[in-house]
Amino acid sequence: MPELPEVEVVRRGLERWVAGRTVASAEVLHPRAVRRNAGDLAGQLKGRTLRSAERRGKYLWLPLADGPGASAAPGSPEDEPRYEPGDEPGDALLAHLGMSGQLLVADPLSPIERHLRVRLGFTDGGLELRFVDQRTFGHLLVAPMDPRPARPVPEPIAHIAPDPLEEAFDDAEFAVALRLRRTGIKRALLDQSLISGVGNIYADEALWRARLHWARPTETLTRPKIAELLAAVREVMGEALEQGGTSFDSLYVNVNGESGYFDRSLAVYGRRDEPCRRCGTPIRREAFMNRSSYSCPRCQPRPKNARP
Structure with a gap:
């Protein structure tokens, strides 16, 4: 199972290629990939902007905004949303890679991976995000944020302790x-x-x-x-x-x-x-x-x- 360094490498890639982009479509190709999600994942994500990429331990999450420019500063272009510090989202797309999960960015026209489970397309028409999982132990879900800790985290992982690379670790x-x-x-x-x-x-x-x-x-x-x-x-x-x-x-x-x-x-x-x-x-x-x-x-x- 991937540990903190492997998951952090993925988070940095998501921050570079996905953060700030708005979901145009979401396709679930295997139900086990969203088995812990309440409701329709595709409907929950369409039109939402992935604000950033965060991590705690082995978990990743992408805080969600309502859409392009939802938190934009006055006068800024709608296609370049700017999020103010401390402006925490109400929910996030939470990912756990399990034993074999991969979050990949790919050209929408490139060949489909054999074990592709979920794919997200974006309004800018650029690289899409794919969740590939051979053993289907990983999962994606939209979860509310827990605002109680100093650093808000998705509610399903509120019990997870800070990791040794976090400022919150004491x-x-x-x-x-x-x-x-x-x-x-x-x-x-x-x-x-x-x-x-x-x-x-x-x-x-x-x-x-x-x-x-x-x-x-x-x-x-x-x-x-x-x-x-x-x-x-x-x-x-x-x-x-x-x-x-x-x-x-x-x-x-x-x-x-x-x-x-x-x-x-x-x-x-x-x-x-x-x-x-x-x-x-x-x-x-x-x-x-x-x-x-x-x-x-x-x-x-x-x-x-x-x-x-």
């Missing part, structure tokens, strides 16, 4: 909550109500950088060690962003269909029996929550009081 608050969880550190990192956007790959990579075994009890971590871990999470995600994210196959691509190449820089994930890039010890693979965890036996020794 390091001190996270440290307290982490120690109170009394669980293994990797399990805590994957808890999206505690910290969002971290998945299996970047958890393993950050733990390796912080020299922590995935089963280390959270209550044993000192504040300096938690700060070191957060720094490692941000560092590895920042490096992944610079390289377009991690792509193990053709499912993880940006809006232009291009794959990232951070997988070439991974230190432990997927490198079972290969030498640790720090000490040369063969990387080990251990079972974890029906998945796998990769670590270095020497750099990340398993604690005696390990938690599953």
Whole structure:
């Protein structure tokens, strides 16, 4: 499943190619892609302007305005809407990519992808937006915004914690909550109500950088060690962003269909029996929550009081 860096790469593409454009048509080609939407997605989107592209953790959303120029400043061209800071929309097009979802921009006359689920055309006649999803675990829906937090988010993801790249993320608050969880550190990192956007790959990579075994009890971590871990999470995600994210196959691509190449820089994930890039010890693979965890036996020794 795409993690924060991969989703942020997509968000940046949407910001460049889609934000500020008005939907002329919406076509749903597979009902599972809109299974969580209440009502007719095409009717809800037609004539609406996609104001920007936002993200929290692994979720994307496009705030909606009523149409071209709906929030335009007096005297500005209707085809160039300008939105004032703090002028939050009432609802948004929320997207979750699931395991194989892709949001692609394409020429309306270009060949249709095999697993195309939803397509949006725009009034300017330019590139259209396509939602392609081979496994149909992802979805799109129009959802109301929750105005309660300092940074409004769509209501269906109001329970998701800020991610470590957001200004809203509070390091001190996270440290307290982490120690109170009394669980293994990797399990805590994957808890999206505690910290969002971290998945299996970047958890393993950050733990390796912080020299922590995935089963280390959270209550044993000192504040300096938690700060070191957060720094490692941000560092590895920042490096992944610079390289377009991690792509193990053709499912993880940006809006232009291009794959990232951070997988070439991974230190432990997927490198079972290969030498640790720090000490040369063969990387080990251990079972974890029906998945796998990769670590270095020497750099990340398993604690005696390990938690599953």
